[in-house]
Amino acid sequence: MAFLPENRILVASHSTDLVCAQVPDSIASGPVLAVFNLHAIPLTGDQQVTQTPVAMFGLGFDTIDMHLHYRPNTHSYSPEVVVPFFSSPADHIIALETTNELVTPRGLGTIRALRDIVLIPIVKLLYHVGTAEKEGTCCFVQWDDWGATGICRLPAPPPSLCRNGVSGSQFIPYSESCGVIDVCDFSHAQARVAQLQTSVLESVPCARKEVHLPAGILSSATAALSEDAIVIHEASIVAPSIYPLIYIQLIYIHRNSLPRKRRGFIFSSSKISSASVKQDALWRSLCI
């Protein structure tokens, strides 16, 4: 679920679970994204009402599990205030994490989970929602009319990155490269609004930039993204032959907003703990 601007909420569901009459056959039994307007019916006390969504967006593929990830900028500024590293709300993206099952051929019965990320510019959804709200009826939008163009579909990174790898218009995709974190920036996605009806199969454009990790960071490090910083957490075992095991957890912060000459990993904290005795109190900070 994700709160959208102007008191709306976006959920991932199945159309059969939603209260909506006359659902088209094309999306009647499949997964959908649904938008509710929270203004619609004010209730009191324990009274509860199941509402009808304003719009339902059919997904053109099946999935056994869905998770929505959306994190708007923490701070809001008026349009008159120019903050270089903040993207406009119109540039924000929503990430839909989907899971499907792939059964291997020849009847071996082996099932592999296939996880994908569908990155959707928020303006694509709001464009249709705004139209539906004016008409006052539940709007059904089929995949070919909204999702076949102007989205970006990528292999999903680990779940921890899906949760924390979305911020504003930026996303950290799955990467096989050690020592490098890719960041996709969709801050010009709104330029596609005027072309939403195009039939050209094309992904929404993004700029990719690479952040090189300090030497020695393992590829298993997890990362979280914010407006102008990447926070990387790395846990490693030192001297595994010694008991109790000593764990070192390093946190690196990379800020994009610093002047070019000063970019890089500017700060780190480390946490040292042992496997048998909780020594989590020891923290130290150092500038690198």
Next chain:
Amino acid sequence: MEFVEIRVDSRLLARCRWRFHFLSLSSGEPHPLAAEFTLSDPPHDYRESTDLQLLVAGNYVAALLSTYHLTVCNWKTGQTVLVSLGTYS
């Protein structure tokens, strides 16, 4: 700006009732603007679910048990503004 923290008391699952605590991050005390209300308890099978997702935005708080139930409330007035079944995320 005020912030809200929500805690779910999941002890004694068999007899537990869900309680949502709205706290002020500036003081740690119960938020002075929060209304007193309780959400409907889910079936026992869902009460210890780790899939409970909570999301706060402005005056709204959304509580989702994946594939079962989504409830959205105005935490300042106590009004339930949305109930949706079967929601995944």
